[in-house]
Amino acid sequence: MPDTALQDTHGRIIDYMRISVTDRCNFRCVYCMPKEGEPFIPHAEILSYEELLRICRITSQLGISRYKITGGEPLCRKDVVSFIKNLKSLPGVRKVTLTTNGALLGTFADRLAEAGVETVNVSLDSLTQRNFNAITRSAVPVKDILAAMAKAKARGLRIKINVVPLDDFNRDDLAGLARHAVENGYHIRFIELMPVGLGLEYAGTDQSIIRQMAEREFGPLTLIKERMGNGPAICYSVEGSSGSIGFISALSDKFCRTCNRVRLTSSGFLKTCLHHDVGINLRELLRGGVDDAQLEAAIRDAVAQKPMAHNFSRLPGMQKTALMHSIGG
Secondary structure, eight states, X not given: OOTTOOBOTTSOBOOEEEEEOOSOOSOOOTTTSOTTOOOOOOGGGSOXXXXXXXXXXXXXXXXXXXXXXXXXXXXGSTXXXXXXXHHXXXXXXXXXXXXXXXXXXXXXXXXXXXXXXXXXXEEOOOSSHHHHHHHHOOOOOHHHHHHHHHXXXXXXXXXXXXXOXXXXXXXXXXXXXXXXXXXXXXXXXXXOOXXXXXXXXXXXXXXXXXXXXXXXXXXXXXXXXXXXXSSOOEEEEOTTOXXXXXXXXXXXXXXXXXXXXXXXXXXXXXXXXXXXXXXXXXHHHHHTTOOHHHHHHHHHXXXXXXOSOOOTTSOHHHHHHOXXXXXXX
């Protein structure tokens, strides 16, 4: 880690950035976007790949070595694979991963592998077509997404499945999703529903209930002590499987004390905490003509002011107006 590493005033080292390359998406998931959609950010206000790479070149020199490409749906943006390849080639960048809804994964699997992507996180909340359609408001066949995941794995990509458990939509599907992951050597992550944006309108399934379901299905789970991936998941192995079952519990097991991440929105806002509207508009600085030293100083200052923790029980106005597709998943 370089001596110039990014560190906030709480002593946390920031070495991971999630980059949203677009707010556009071909799904309309109930907890992310209204059924009728939202006005998208005008193209001129989206950071260009050149601007993104300039930011990443500076942040990688400051010790950020792991990048997650998100959206919206990142594979909707033209030439995203070329951007990923250029990002992966920057000095100091160790890992580039991607989050996708899987609808376009089959088309891009070969190119993603060739670009150096190591892991693909596929957001998949149900294997049941009816429930999948209800959650995503999409008619994409689930079998096509499963085939795309298998293709990506065959190309050497590590597959993670991201599931948002929702009482009213997929509670009865969770065991089947876990079973599919375990049988195929995938790594499934049950992500606690966060009260952000449209997530306020739904009830998530308690993580303890899901843990009990998994143990009924597979027997005792064995805690994996070493860190798996970039994030805060607590993961367990299942006997006889190369896959794993994990839980990301931002509410019931608040992990802010170990937070190592910042988010860059597609419009160029460096967001230092998902819950708080704190950070800095890097697009304004980039297009205002700052040099690299000034850009680095601005990034350092924003990270230094990273809040100690979220508090989802407060600031309800912010929570209601912040839609995840515009922030970056």
